[in-house]
Amino acid sequence: PFNTDKGQHILKNPGVVNAIVEKSALKSTDTVLEVGPGTGNLTVKMLEVAKTVIACEIDPRMIAEVNKRVMGTPLQTKLQVNGGDVMKMEWPFFDVCVANLPYQISSPFVQKLLLHRPLPRYAVLMFQKEFADRLVARPGDKDYSRLSVNVQLLAKVEMLMKVKRTEFRPPPKVDSAVVRIAPKNPPPPVNFVEWEGLLRLCFMRKNKTLSAIFKLSNVIEIIEDNYRKVCSFKNKPVPKDLNMKQVIEDTLTASGYAEGRARKMRVEDFLALLLAFNKADIHFL
Numbered sequence: 549p550f551n552t553d554k555g556q557h558i559l560k561n562p563g564v565v566n567a568i569v570e571k572s573a574l575k576s577t578d579t580v581l582e583v584g585p586g587t588g589n590l591t592v593k594m595l596e597v598a599k600t601v602i603a604c605e606i607d608p609r610m611i612a613e614v615n616k617r618v619m620g621t622p623l624q625t626k627l628q629v630n631g632g633d634v635m636k637m638e639w640p641f642f643d644v645c646v647a648n649l650p651y652q653i654s655s656p657f658v659q660k661l662l663l664h665r666p667l668p669r670y671a672v673l674m675f676q677k678e679f680a681d682r683l684v685a686r687p688g689d690k691d692y693s694r695l696s697v698n699v700q701l702l703a704k705v706e707m708l709m710k711v712k713r714t715e716f717r718p719p720p721k722v723d724s725a726v727v728r729i730a731p732k733n734p735p736p737p738v739n740f741v742e743w744e745g746l747l748r749l750c751f752m753r754k755n756k757t758l759s760a761i762f763k764l765s766n767v768i769e770i771i772e773d774n775y776r777k778v779c780s781f782k783n784k785p786v787p788k789d790l791n792m793k794q795v796i797e798d799t800l801t802a803s804g805y806a807e808g809r810a811r812k813m814r815v816e817d818f819l820a821l822l823l824a825f826n827k828a829d830i831h832f833l
């Protein structure tokens with residue numbers, strides 16, 4: 549009956565369902581966005597505490613199931629089901645997002661969530677355990693990666709609970725974990741294109757020193773190319789004897805991050821590094 553292509557693994561343990569709803573700390577004034585209500589185990593519990601639940605579900609059979617569950621009860625008027633692919637539909641206004649997500653959309657979903665406006669208060673989301681570990685990893689942890697830094701630039705991330713695969717029917721191949729993502733509001737003023745460009749370089753070899761990475765000839769080439777574009781845009785002459793390798797090395801040394809390694813650097817370190825480069829007209833476009 550369940551379609552595992554759509555990530556249909558239903559939470560069977562009411563204790564786990566209750567724990568998720570409890571940790572979501574919903575208020576009676578909250579509009580909740582739920583993604584993939586499935587048969588409605590979480591939905592019904594949330595309807596009991598929140599003002600409204602807007603549930604986005606792709607599978608018509610599940611839509612029928614969750615509607616049937618509240619039909620004729622006082623909860624019926626608080627539920628709105630939006631049929632379709634949550635990644636393709638326009639999102640409504642919501643205060644909090646709670647979801648036991650299909651795992652194949654984890655990464656694009658988090659991205660869409662953090663770009664959504666107005667920003668929600670927070671999201672409580674079930675992910676594959678490995679993905680959750682990468683989201684919450686701190687500098688120096690083995691799972692610390694570009695994903696950790698990108699998400700932690702924009703949000704406070706916290707592990708809430710681990711959930712064994714046996715709590716689902718049918719059981720998925722891996723364990724899960726519930727994470728709370730609270731967007732920073734207002735978000736830090738960063739040019740995301742440059743931020744992403746810098747992180748890609750720094751995490752290219754996450755154990756190497758930045759000084760080693762920024763000595764690579766293809767890296768220098770990209771930076772020099774950008775440098776020339778920025779100079780032309782600013783109507784600033786490019787020095788005849790431009791030695792980009794040296795400029796980069798000097799900037800890195802002055803910033804104090806030459807011997808830094810991406811796997812140990814905090815969000816604040818990457819922000820300071822980007823600022824130092826930008827001040828020297830070095831951009832990552």
Ligand code: SAM
Pocket residue numbers: 554555556557558559560583584585586587588589590604605606607610632633634635648649650653
């Ligand atoms: N919330 C239920 C629970 O905890 O028992 C079911 C969760 S199940 C892991 C994921 C649900 O998301 C399924 O009901 C599936 O049909 C739905 N789904 C899968 N892809 C979707 C998408 N792109 N947009 C909306 N819903 C989707």
